[in-house]
Each structure stands twice: as C-alpha cells, then as structure tokens.
Amino acid sequence: MNGPADTAPRKRILVLDDEPIVCKRLKPAFQKAGYEVEAFTDSVQAMARVEQEHFDAVITDLKMEGVDGMHFLTRVKEVSPDTAVVVITGFATLETAKESFRKGAFDFVAKPFKLSDILDTVRRVLGGESRG
Amino acid sequence: MSLLAGLKDALAFWRPRKPPVPFAVQFKRFQIILERNNRILELMADMGDKLGGEYVFDRQYILTACERLADLVFKLISDLSVLTQRKNVELFLAFERIQHQIQEELAGRHSFPNLSLTLPLEELNRDLSEEAGNKLANLGDIKNVLGLAVPDGFVITTKAFFDFLEHNRLPGLVEEGLDRWDGKDEKALEELSRDIRRRILQGEVPRPVLAQITAKLEALGTRHDLRQALFAVRSSAWGEDTEFSFAGQYESVLGVPARRIAEAYKQVLASAYSPEAWRYRLHRGYLENEMAMAVGCQILVDAETSGGLYTYVPLSLEREAVVINAAWGLGAPVVDGTAETDTYVLERATPHAVRSLDTARKETMLVAAPGGGTMLAPVEEGRRNLPCLSPERMERLTQAAMAIERYYKRPQDVEWSFDRRGDLYLLQARPLNIRPSEPDFCPLPGEAMREAEVVFSGRGTVAQQGVAVGRVHIVREDDDLSDFPYGAILVTRYTSPRFSRVMRKAQGILTDVGSVTGHMATLAREYRVPTVVNTGVATTALREGEEITLDATQNTVFRGAIRELCRFELSEAEVFEESGEYRLLRRLLKRIAPLNLVDPHSENFKPSACRTFHDITRWIHERSVEALIGLSESHWRGIQATPRRLVTDIPLGLTVIDAEGGLSAGEGVREVRAEEVSSVPLAALLAGVGDSGMWGTDPVSVDLGSFMSSVTRTFTAASAEPRTMGRNLAVVSREYMNLHLRLGYHFTIVDAYISNRINDNYIYFRFLGGVTDFIRRSRRARCIAEILERQDFRVDVHGDLVVARIKKLSLRRMRQKMLVLGGLISYTRQLDVRLSSDEDIALHAEEFLQRIAPLLEV
Numbered sequence: 001m002n003g004p005a006d007t008a009p010r011k012r013i014l015v016l017d018d019e020p021i022v023c024k025r026l027k028p029a030f031q032k033a034g035y036e037v038e039a040f041t042d043s044v045q046a047m048a049r050v051e052q053e054h055f056d057a058v059i060t061d062l063k064m065e066g067v068d069g070m071h072f073l074t075r076v077k078e079v080s081p082d083t084a085v086v087v088i089t090g091f092a093t094l095e096t097a098k099e100s101f102r103k104g105a106f107d108f109v110a111k112p113f114k115l116s117d118i119l120d121t122v123r124r125v126l127g128g129e130s131r132g
Numbered sequence: 133m134s135l136l137a138g139l140k141d142a143l144a145f146w147r148p149r150k151p152p153v154p155f156a157v158q159f160k161r162f163q164i165i166l167e168r169n170n171r172i173l174e175l176m177a178d179m180g181d182k183l184g185g186e187y188v189f190d191r192q193y194i195l196t197a198c199e200r201l202a203d204l205v206f207k208l209i210s211d212l213s214v215l216t217q218r219k220n221v222e223l224f225l226a227f228e229r230i231q232h233q234i235q236e237e238l239a240g241r242h243s244f245p246n247l248s249l250t251l252p253l254e255e256l257n258r259d260l261s262e263e264a265g266n267k268l269a270n271l272g273d274i275k276n277v278l279g280l281a282v283p284d285g286f287v288i289t290t291k292a293f294f295d296f297l298e299h300n301r302l303p304g305l306v307e308e309g310l311d312r313w314d315g316k317d318e319k320a321l322e323e324l325s326r327d328i329r330r331r332i333l334q335g336e337v338p339r340p341v342l343a344q345i346t347a348k349l350e351a352l353g354t355r356h357d358l359r360q361a362l363f364a365v366r367s368s369a370w371g372e373d374t375e376f377s378f379a380g381q382y383e384s385v386l387g388v389p390a391r392r393i394a395e396a397y398k399q400v401l402a403s404a405y406s407p408e409a410w411r412y413r414l415h416r417g418y419l420e421n422e423m424a425m426a427v428g429c430q431i432l433v434d435a436e437t438s439g440g441l442y443t444y445v446p447l448s449l450e451r452e453a454v455v456i457n458a459a460w461g462l463g464a465p466v467v468d469g470t471a472e473t474d475t476y477v478l479e480r481a482t483p484h485a486v487r488s489l490d491t492a493r494k495e496t497m498l499v500a501a502p503g504g505g506t507m508l509a510p511v512e513e514g515r516r517n518l519p520c521l522s523p524e525r526m527e528r529l530t531q532a533a534m535a536i537e538r539y540y541k542r543p544q545d546v547e548w549s550f551d552r553r554g555d556l557y558l559l560q561a562r563p564l565n566i567r568p569s570e571p572d573f574c575p576l577p578g579e580a581m582r583e584a585e586v587v588f589s590g591r592g593t594v595a596q597q598g599v600a601v602g603r604v605h606i607v608r609e610d611d612d613l614s615d616f617p618y619g620a621i622l623v624t625r626y627t628s629p630r631f632s633r634v635m636r637k638a639q640g641i642l643t644d645v646g647s648v649t650g651h652m653a654t655l656a657r658e659y660r661v662p663t664v665v666n667t668g669v670a671t672t673a674l675r676e677g678e679e680i681t682l683d684a685t686q687n688t689v690f691r692g693a694i695r696e697l698c699r700f701e702l703s704e705a706e707v708f709e710e711s712g713e714y715r716l717l718r719r720l721l722k723r724i725a726p727l728n729l730v731d732p733h734s735e736n737f738k739p740s741a742c743r744t745f746h747d748i749t750r751w752i753h754e755r756s757v758e759a760l761i762g763l764s765e766s767h768w769r770g771i772q773a774t775p776r777r778l779v780t781d782i783p784l785g786l787t788v789i790d791a792e793g794g795l796s797a798g799e800g801v802r803e804v805r806a807e808e809v810s811s812v813p814l815a816a817l818l819a820g821v822g823d824s825g826m827w828g829t830d831p832v833s834v835d836l837g838s839f840m841s842s843v844t845r846t847f848t849a850a851s852a853e854p855r856t857m858g859r860n861l862a863v864v865s866r867e868y869m870n871l872h873l874r875l876g877y878h879f880t881i882v883d884a885y886i887s888n889r890i891n892d893n894y895i896y897f898r899f900l901g902g903v904t905d906f907i908r909r910s911r912r913a914r915c916i917a918e919i920l921e922r923q924d925f926r927v928d929v930h931g932d933l934v935v936a937r938i939k940k941l942s943l944r945r946m947r948q949k950m951l952v953l954g955g956l957i958s959y960t961r962q963l964d965v966r967l968s969s970d971e972d973i974a975l976h977a978e979e980f981l982q983r984i985a986p987l988l989e990v
Contacts, residue, residue: 017190019190019191019192021188021189021190021191021711021712021713022188022190024706024711025188025708026188028700028704029685029686031578031700032577032578032581032686032697032700033578033581033686034577034578034579034581034582035578090190090192090193090196111188111189111190111192111193112182112187112188112189112190112193113187113188114186114187114188115186115187115188115685115686116186116590116686116687118188119686
C-alpha cells in the first residue's frame with residue numbers, strides 16, 4: 001500500500017442511501033481509507049451538495065423511499081459529468097444494471113456487499129489511491 | 133430388534149395398501165430433500181456471516197432472507213410428507229410457531245416478552261437489556277461471555293417496575309402532571325417530582341414482586357451467609373450506560389441488609405423522578421414511556437481497594453494510556469470525586485507497563501457500616517501513603533478492562549473492587565465516547581496504512597470484523613493452549629472449537645483452513661474476536677512473535693502495529709454490533725440457527741421439540757435418511773434400478789444400486805467391476821478397502837475362550853437382522869453412497885455425500901457387532917474410536933457401538949476420510965480377536981494410522 005506522496009488533496013466521496021445503516025457503515029470505511037466522505041439519507045440534500053461541490057465519486061442506492069435513484073444518477077451526471085457513480089442496490093436485475101450503465105454509472109454493486117469490494121471498486125475508478 | 137419384530141416389519145411392507153412408489157422416484161425425492169436441506173443450511177450460514185461485519189447489508193436483506201428461508205423450510209416439510217407418506221402435523225405446527233415469532237420480531241415486537249419479575253445475574257446478557265436495563269445487561273455479558281467476576285446477585289426487572297407503578301396508580305399521575313406542565317416552570321417540575329417520589333417511597337411493592345425477591349434471596353442464601361451479607365442496590369434504567377451515560381443521575385443504595393431490600397428498591401425507583409434525572413431525560417428527547425427502571429441487587433464486595441478505570445485517555449497518539457484511580461475501601465468516593473485517590477497511568481499496549489504512579493495520602497475510606505449503610509473510617513496510619521494497588525493487580529485489572537473494551541469496541545469507564553482475598557470484581561462498565569476534535573492531532577489511518585507493509589490482503593473470509601494489534605502466536609495441532617500469551621494473535625492451520633479456551637486472551641485469530649460456518653467462527657462472533665479464516669497462508673506468512681495489525685473489516689494483515697487503526701475503530705460514530713439491523717438479525721437468528729435437536733436417540737428428538745428452523749431441518753434430515761435406509765433395506769426387491777453385483781478381489785459380496793451416475797457400466801449388465809464405480813464416496817471407500825493391504829488373509833489364531841464365545845453369539849445377537857444376512861447393499865449416485873455392510877459378524881453403515889460443495893459434504897459411519905466377548909468388542913470399539921478421532925471425526929461410543937461423523941471438508945479431504953474408513957473396514961475385520969489387553973488398543977490404533985498414512989499422501 002505504498003502510495004504516492006501526500007501532496008494532492010483528499011478525494012471526495014458522496015454516499016446516498018435511505019437506509020441509515022448503509023451510510024453509517026460506508027462513511028467510516030471510506031474515511032479510514034483516506035477519503036473525505038459525506039453521507040446522506042435524503043436525496044434532496046444530497047443533490048444540493050452535488051450542485052454546490054465537486055465530488056470525485058458518488059455512491060447511490062437505486063431504490064429508495066420516494067426517490068428514484070436512477071433519476072439521481074442522471075442528475076449527477078448532468079451536473080458533474082466527470083463524477084464517477086457507483087450504483088448499489090438490493091434489487092439487482094440485469095435490466096436495472098443495463099440501464100444504470102447506459103445512464104453513465106461506472107459500476108453496479110448488488111447488496112449485500114463486502115466492504116472490501118466497494119472499496120476496491122472506488123479505488124479502481126479513482127485510480128488506485130485515495131490521493132491522486 | 134427381535135426376529136419376530138423384524139419379520140413383522142418385513143411382512144408389513146408387503147401388505148399392499150397402496151401400490152409402492154418406485155424406488156427411483158423415492159430416491160429422487162430424497163435427493164431433493166438433501167438439496168433443499170443444504171440450501172437452508174447455506175442461507176442460515178449466509179445470514180450468520182452477515183453478523184461478522186464484513187458485509188454491508190440493510191433491512192431489506194433481512195426481510196428477503198427470512199422470507200426465502202421460511203419458504204424453503206415449508207417446502208422441506210412438504211417434501212418429507214411425500215417421502216414418508218405422512219402428514220407431519222407436528223412439524224407444520226412447529227414451523228408455524230417459529231414463523232410467528234420471526235414475524236413478531238420483524239414487526240418490532242419482542243416475541244419473547246420476558247415476564248419474569250426478577251432474573252439472576254447468570255441469565256443476563258445484552259439481549260435482556262429491555263428487562264434488566266443496560267447496566268445489568270452489560271454486567272451479564274461481562275460475567276457470562278467474558279468470564280470476569282461480578283458480584284453475585286439478581287435484577288428486579290422493568291416488568292416489576294411497571295407493575296409497581298400500576299399497582300400504586302402512578303402512570304396516570306405522571307402523565308397528567310406532564311400534560312399540565314408548560315415545559316418551562318422549574319418550580320412546577322420540582323413540585324411534580326416531589327409528589328411522585330413521595331408516592332413511590334410510600335407505595336406498596338406488589339406481592340408477586342416481593343415473593344420473587346424472597347425467592348432470589350433464598351437462592352443466594354445457598355451461596356452466601358445472608359445474615360452477614362450486605363447488598364448494593366443499584367439503578368439499571370433503559371438507556372443508562374449507553375451513549376447517554378446518565379452518570380450519577382440515578383441513585384444507588386449501598387450496604388443494604390437483605391430484609392431491607394424492598395425499601396432500598398423504592399428509593400432507587402424514586403430517583404428516576406428526581407428533578408435532575410427528569411430534566412436530563414427531557415433535554416435528550418426521551419419520551420416518558422421510554423423510562424423504565426430495573427434495579428440490580430448485588431452482594432456488596434468486602435472491598436480492600438476500589439476505584440475507577442478509563443481504558444483510553446484521549447491524549448495524543450503517542451501518549452494514549454489507561455488511567456486507574458484507586459482508594460482503600462469502597463469506590464463511591466472515587467467515582468463521585470470526594471476522596472483523595474492514587475492515580476496510575478499504564479500503557480494500552482500489552483503488557484501494559486506502568487508509566488506513572490501518583491500515590492496520594494489517603495486519610496479516610498468508605499466502608500460498610502455494621503448493621504447496614506456505609507460510613508467513613510480512618511485509614512490505618514501505616515497504609516495512608518501506600519499505593520493501594522500492586523503492579524500485579526494493576527495488570528490483572530487492566531487486562532480485564534481491555535477485554536471489555538475489545539468486546540464493546542469502545543473505550544470503557546470501569547468501576548471495580550478487589551476484595552480482601554485479592555479477587556477482582558467488576559461493578560460497572562460504560563462506554564466512554566472519544567471524539568477526536570483536532571484532526572491533525574489524530575491522523576486518519578489512511579496514511580499510516582499506506583506506509584505499512586501488507587503481509588496479505590483479501591485472502592480467506594472474515595468471520596468477525598474488527599481491528600487487532602498484537603504478537604503472532606502460532607498454535608500447532610496438538611499444542612497446549614494453557615500457556616497462550618495474553619493479547620497475542622492466534623495463528624493456526626485449522627479452525628477448531630477448542631480455541632474457545634483462548635478467545636478471552638486472544639486479540640485476533642487467523643487460520644489457513646476453515647469455514648465461516650464452522651463452530652469456531654460462531655464462537656469468534658460470540659466473543660467478538662476479530663477473525664479471518666481460510667487465508668491459506670497465515671501460518672507460513674507470519675512468524676512467531678512478530679507484531680502485526682489485523683484489520684478484519686477490510687481483511688488485511690499489516691506488518692507492525694498501526695495504532696491509528698485501533699484508535700479509528702474506537703472512535704467510529706456507531707459500533708456495528710450496536711446497530712438496529714445487527715441486533716434484529718441477531719435476534720432473528722436465535723429463532724433460526726441454534727440446534728437443540730442434537731441427539732437422535734434422545735426422547736426430545738421429535739417434531740414438537742423443534743424450536744428453530746435448524747431443528748426442523750435436522751429432524752427432517754435424520755428422518756429422511758432413516759426412511760431411505762428403511763426403503764433400501766426392506767424394499768430393495770422392489771427397486772426399479774437394476775441391482776448389480778460388484779466383482780472385486782476382496783469378497784465383499786456387495787450389490788450396488790445406482791440411482792444416478794454412480795456406475796459407468798451399461799444398462800442391463802448384472803456385474804460391475806471396481807473401476808466402473810463412478811460414485812465418489814464408494815470409489816474412495818473401495819480404494820481404502822483394497823489398496824490399504826489390510827484385508828489380511830492370514831488366518832487369525834483364535835484362543836479357545838473367544839472361539840466359544842463366538843459360537844454362542846452366532847445364534848443370538850448376531851442373527852438378529854435376518855433380512856440382510858449375507859447380502860451387502862450400496863445405494864449410490866455420483867456424490868452419494870448409502871452402504872450397509874456385514875462382514876463376518878461386523879455390521880457397518882456408511883452414509884456419505886461428497887461433492888465440490890463443501891457445505892453439503894458429510895460422512896456418517898456406524899460400526900457394531902462382532903464375535904468374542906463384550907470386553908473385547910468394546911476394546912475394538914475404543915480402538916476404532918481412537919483412530920477416527922485422530923482422523924478428526926466426531927465419535928460417540930456406546931459399549932461396542934461406534935458412531936462417527938464428519939462434515940464440511942473439501943472433496944479431497946472427504947475422499948481421504950473415505951479411504952481411512954475403507955482401510956478400517958479391512959483392518960478391523962477380526963480386530964477384536966487380536967485385542968487381548970487394553971494396551972493393545974493404542975498399539976493397534978498406531979499401527980493402523982501408520983499403515984494408512986502413505987495412502988493419504990497421494
């Protein structure tokens with residue numbers, strides 16, 4: 001895990017899942033790995049943050065109470081095309097996976113997933129290390 | 133079974149009430165049962181895995197898994213009904229019962245409302261925090277899981293609290309009072325508080341509660357002299373000692389004689405309505421119906437020294453430490469800060485070296501007053517300036533406190549006493565919340581992790597998440613565990629439940645081989661020891677004594693100590709094990725996974741005794757294997773598949789019925805050769821019988837005594853199974869074998885399933901019978917048992933009956949076990965004749981193991 005020198009700022013990640021447990025577990029896991037993390041259970045607040053600030057990666061659930069994750073994904077890509085989006089969902093079907101990719105998702109992870117798997121996915125998209 | 137009964141059974145079968153179902157159909161049904169049985173076990177294991185912490189899951193997962201599981205179990209019962217042609221009403225009722233409990237849990241209602249008014253400490257654990265309050269539930273874990281001493285006693289439950297309020301008509305008064313209160317007028321709140329407390333103190337403890345207190349005191353009276361003993365009567369409210377400490381809000385009454393417990397009880401209850409406690413709750417948004425007060429009644433420790441301990445003082449990383457405050461006598465003045473105390477600072481890292489000692493002059497101490505209550509007494513002149521803990525006691529205390537910290541994954545604030553005999557008692561433990569305020573002061577572990585050398589990562593499976601820093605201690609198979617070093621990380625080749633012995637000492641566990649569904653993984657979760665199994669490399673990649681950091685959450689092992697990781701874990705916003713989803717899944721699994729039906733010979737091995745889905749599954753498995761054996765034994769004539777004679781050099785006299793893919797011989801051929809056996813278990817067994825070279829054609833000299841015995845036995849027990857006389861039978865498929873083998877007078881059953889799916893694999897072996905006298909037969913049984921135990925089987929011996937089981941090993945290792953059984957069948961053919969003394973048992977076991985060894989190396 002010998003990484004590059006610590007010069008660049010920390011990479012930023014936003015997590016959106018209406019299940020608080022997912023946020024509570026992902027946030028410290030990514031912090032531990034050296035990322036800056038903001039986690040939201042409310043999509044309106046999350047969207048507002050995405051419009052304010054640049055995030056290197058967004059991790060979002062697809063099926064949430066009252067919100068369509070697919071819509072959120074589309075909006076993120078409109079506002080910030082270079083933000084990598086990882087979709088996590090408990091209702092993984094081939095159709096939803098295809099649609100996510102069409103809408104610009106970088107990867108699609110079915111719940112439940114291992115912490116190490118989601119960390120690897122994000123490392124892959126952000127170029128291996130949490131600092132660029 | 134008597135000859136007559138056997139004949140009756142055989143005849144009963146031919147009573148043609150219904151046309152018999154073709155055997156192939158029945159066997160197919162049996163395989164479906166096995167298949168479903170395995171899917172259930174896998175799903176249960178999968179749910180259990182989620183408790184390990186490696187996975188992120190949400191409520192939806194829990195709902196879906198429960199639904200799938202119920203569906204599978206229901207279908208399994210239906211399968212059995214088809215196989216045995218019975219309705220299985222009892223099983224369906226058991227299913228409904230369990231399913232109802234699960235639904236109640238999912239709906240947020242505890243399906244097991246514990247209606248006890250009191251509970252003994254030995255029954256308490258975290259799952260009873262609703263009944264016992266958090267403080268006593270924590271003490272239950274400390275005593276019952278961590279094995280640390282807490283003062284003997286019991287808890288008067290929250291149920292008793294509600295009964296007390298109801299009995300004294302208080303809930304209405306509280307409610308009306310709060311309704312009237314405008315939320316601001318402090319005077320009015322104090323007035324209300326005074327009124328409620330007065331009513332509690334003058335109130336009557338309901339008779340059933342008093343009766344229960346008396347009963348618990350009687351039980352304690354068998355262990356303590358209650359005329360002498362004094363009690364500590366302490367609050368244990370909902371929410372107390374959690375993230376809101378409520379520290380000092382509720383009252384404890386010390387030095388209470390047994391006869392005055394009811395009075396002290398009321399005093400503690402009343403303290404729930406003090407203006408301070410009430411305000412504390414109101415400020416933190418507690419609803420009035422979230423107030424419930426259980427009360428612990430524990431024997432007051434005859435304390436020589438007492439005090440408090442913080443496992444973590446949030447100094448900078450280099451300076452993080454354990455701090456102990458101590459004084460002579462009872463601990464109350466230390467905790468409320470009214471006494472001069474010694475302060476000791478120790479290293480958090482093992483072996484907890486003392487960093488500084490600050491000994492105060494201690495003039496007075498709190499002691500129990502004769503006849504009840506407490507009082508201040510002068511400390512003898514000679515002891516005033518002495519430190520009140522020896523280094524040995526400091527270390528013992530720190531080890532205990534660190535065990536509590538590791539379990540709760542939070543720094544702890546611990547209250548403790550050493551009694552006059554030098555025994556340590558834990559009185560209370562509550563989490564200390566540390567929130568690093570300055571990020572620079574407390575660097576994130578990311579940087580440190582990048583610097584560190586990764587020994588291995590992503591190998592094996594996490595059985596229990598968490599972070600551990602410690603020195604590697606490699607344990608070989610036969611190593612003694614009694615000298616396992618405190619705080620080490622256990623590194624070993626195989627998982628084994630015998631490691632439960634060291635789980636209270638080990639910081640973490642790494643194994644080369646093993647599954648997360650095994651017994652050891654369950655124990656690791658129980659003790660919350662960070663554990664990764666099946667890494668493949670742990671014992672070779674790590675050296676004895678080197679310091680490592682095991683991050684069992686991200687499944688990585690680093691060389692050296694990364695203390696930032698430990699600190700990060702201790703300051704995480706929420707401990708995974710405290711999350712609602714974790715607790716729900718854990719409660720659900722209690723209705724699903726424990727196995728109560730362990731002994732098929734027990735009276736309780738029946739459908740109505742099934743308390744979990746696992747029980748139902750187990751019963752059905754046993755019943756369906758029995759049904760299949762019954763079918764193949766008594767029914768083989770009706771079997772549609774062609775029975776073939778197996779032609780081998782060794783005269784086994786074996787008829788093989790191939791249900792599916794077990795033989796490669798063509799249709800209609802009446803004889804098969806060993807090479808044509810494609811059934812994995814049978815092929816391996818035959819290889820063991822033949823290649824071991826142990827069939828032994830040499831005539832065995834039989835002394836006259838055993839010969840005579842064998843003659844008489846020939847006409848008694850040995851002929852009790854007339855139907856299978858001279859006919860050996862195996863029903864096989866590609867992965868399965870059900871073998872009934874009678875050789876001489878030995879009767880062997882082997883039932884085995886061996887495939888690439890480790891979780892499905894099992895071997896069941898049963899051995900019975902023989903010529904000669906009973907003593908020699910039991911010697912042989914013990915010899916077989918010794919051999920099989922050393923080959924990792926779980927073995928039961930009843931007289932001359934040996935039952936051995938093994939399961940969940942890889943295909944390769946299962947085949948090795950079948951080779952061993954094959955060899956054993958050959959070797960033991962006339963073994964009893966040779967075992968003329970007890971010493972011969974070990975000799976022959978050793979000889980066998982040496983002779984079989986070359987076969988297993990291939």
